[in-house]
Amino acid sequence: MTVTTISYVARLFRAAATVIVFVAVLAVATTLFAQTPPKEAVVETTAGTFVIELTPQAAPNQVAYFIKLASEGAYDGTTFHTVIRNGMVQGGDPLTKDPAKRAQYGTGGLNVIKAEPRAPKLTRGSVAAVLIPQRPDSAGSQFFIVLADQPSLDNQYTVFGQVSDGFEVLQKISEAPVDDKRMVTERIEITHVTIRDTPAEPFVTETPAELGTYRGVLDTSAGPITIEFFTDKAPQTVRQFMRLAAAGVYNGMAFHRVAPGFVIQTGALNTRPVALTQKQQALVHNLAPEFNDTRHVKGIVSMARGDAPDSATTSFFIVVGTSTALDGVYTAFGRVVDGMAAVDAIEATPRNGETPTTRIDLKTVRIEKK
DSSP states (O other): OOOHHHHHHHHHHHOOOOOOOOOOOOHHHHHHHHSSOOOEEEETTTTTTEEEEEOOTTTTHHHHHHHHHHHHHTTTBBBBBEEETTTEEEEEGGGGGGGGGGGGGTTSSSSBBOOOOOOSOOOTEEEEEOOBHHHTBBBBBBEEEEEOOOOGGGSSSSSEEEEEOOHHHHHHHSSOOOOOOOOBBSOOEEEEEEEEOOOOOOOOOOOOHHHHHEEEEEEEETTEEEEEETTTTTTHHHHHHHHHHHHTTTTTTEEEETTTEEEEEEGGGGOSOOOOOOHHHHHHOOOOOOOOOOOOOTEEEOOOOSSSSSSSSSOOOEOOOOGGGGTSSSEEEEEEEEEEHHHHHHHHOOOEEEEEESSSEEEEEEEOOO
16 A cells, blocks of 8 residues: 555544443453353454454453453444455445435444554554544543554554455455445455354474374375374374365365375365465465384375475375385374275376376365264
8 A cells, every 4th residue: 555545544444433332341351251151253244254353451441342342243234345455445334324314424423432552563464443633531442453464553453353364355345336435335244253152273282192192184086095094103293184175275276286005195275276375374374394213105194395304284195005214214193004005096087197187186185083
């Protein structure tokens, strides 16, 4: 966004002055939140769903009010009325439920929350309370989300959440057509906001022995392939594979390489028809090697990598022959225990060089208890 565009954001947050009504969630809010699990808001819209991780430690009263309104269904039927392409989306005004009140959009639901600390920085994904200029006690139901870092807005607004998933939906909303006042010309509604406990990240705290109680099932277009994991030999590789699978990173990929007598390979991000979400992308990183004494024989599952030993990320292969050249220089982390017929079928697929001529799908990877 240009400096001119950013300065325009502040002028968009306009509202009529009304009597200030303060929320009865003041002194006890921080204590109450400290006694409950972390919360997140699942925001369903006509453009898709995104998730906000709420931060009551930064703005307890604003979070409490947002939760109250969401629980009452107050956001249902409201719209995102103001957007800046790739820069900002604004919603939460109760007046936007009524198309006949379009001229007043941006003026409703304010003057409810007393001033809370201003965020030192507004970074990509920050969810902040809309304020009337020069009125620090004017926050209420309205909020805006920035889609890029906005240093010109630092120290000016109360941030009460951070988008943790579904950023692509907000990107889409920001691209909606607008009039000359940056008001959206089509209705993009919030259909419902659900407040829930933030789910614990799977496969983060389990010991290697606990990870060993799981197995992976690769659902492919050639049939299911079940693998058991070597949690004693490559515990961190196994943990990361499980986390990626649980997050759906492998869903919709393809077996992009077939080398008969050698390996079949999948897990390349560029074989996904849909890009990773922000939350999925955050899980992807280079893995430290866990080379071990496992022999690369038929059925062994191992991480693919580039020239650097620590360059493995998501791609992996299943060995379909014996290859001593892979021993000790690639991280073997599992083996096929069922579904070798599917492995053989993939190995036998027609190909051009090592590239299959017909797409072989890796539909999902499920992690399940043995």
